[in-house]
Amino acid sequence: MPQQVTMGAMLQCSFGVAPSTLVVLPLNRVLCEGPPAANIMDHIPLVNIMPFGMCSSPANPEVAAATAAALGVPTPMPCVPATVTPWAPGAVNVLLGNQPSLDNVSTCSCMWGGAVTIVDPATVKTQVP
Template structure:
């Protein structure tokens, strides 16, 4: 799969979760792609941008979403002053040691 930009409503998975969740971009951005807000590497705030991934396979408890900044953004394309989020971007969950990945870019 080629490189693509991630937009509001993209599907995100966690290697330690049991369900995929939609990515919600931070409100108020004016950078759009095909009518949808584009995401940036900071769109990783628990319960704002990313919801719980079902049951955590590490803790065996309901997921408490947590993630650091998305890695592998497009550094030379800024969205809201930060690098654009790409379909190849990843983030690490410090709670369950899972890897968050973009399953579908939402376009």
Template sequence: MEIVGAYSTNETAGEEQKSYVVAGAILSCSCGTQLNRLKTPLCHGVHLKEKAQMNVADYEPMVNIIPFGNCFSMLNPAVQNGEMDIEGLQKAPCVPVIAEKWAGGKEDVLIEGEPALLSDCTTFCIHGGLIQIEDDGQELDGTSVG
């Protein structure tokens, strides 16, 4: 099944368009030191520009969302016990702990029974990091992250 890449969510002039997210989208965490890509071990059977389309249930740590380099959230016990870097920032290797699905999916477009993941969806790491989508992945090929 192939669907369109973007849609208008509001008729108000000037509002940014949301877009569907595919495997390989670029993610960031507000408490991480680097970007990473959204992964999928299995395709849901829906493709957009020949890439697997994602849904709000694609949030599993170490499966869909991999570490963001180092974590500097003081809510993270590993950071509290971690070392200071040369800039005086206390940090430890990132190990995302995500308990909830992505918020803000497109409820009327279901991908394998779950709302489609949109470019403005967010989720949180229990250590305080806001995880968001920096690029929907539709136009990315071999682009390097970081």
């Protein structure tokens, strides 16, 4: 059964080299096992989703330029998340701040082709139906 995601959840990008943590601002005023609970709109780069170390996506212009400068040798560059769409699908039957709550089976897409997944939801007991 899916689990509710809260601040401090561990995230991973398919093109990132390191995990990151989710930051949830206390806008919805809903706490879950202590920290603020997340909804699908908690996808803003450098506000909710922090960098994943280095990015290796060839679609990322920084990586493409560095790879071209290295004569075609794939060259990762620092990650700057580019998540422009909300998490999907979310828990459609549980609303937080008039948006579906974020569960651990949701994913978020990066503009450079990466898939951001939730490795650890930071909750243990709270499940969403």
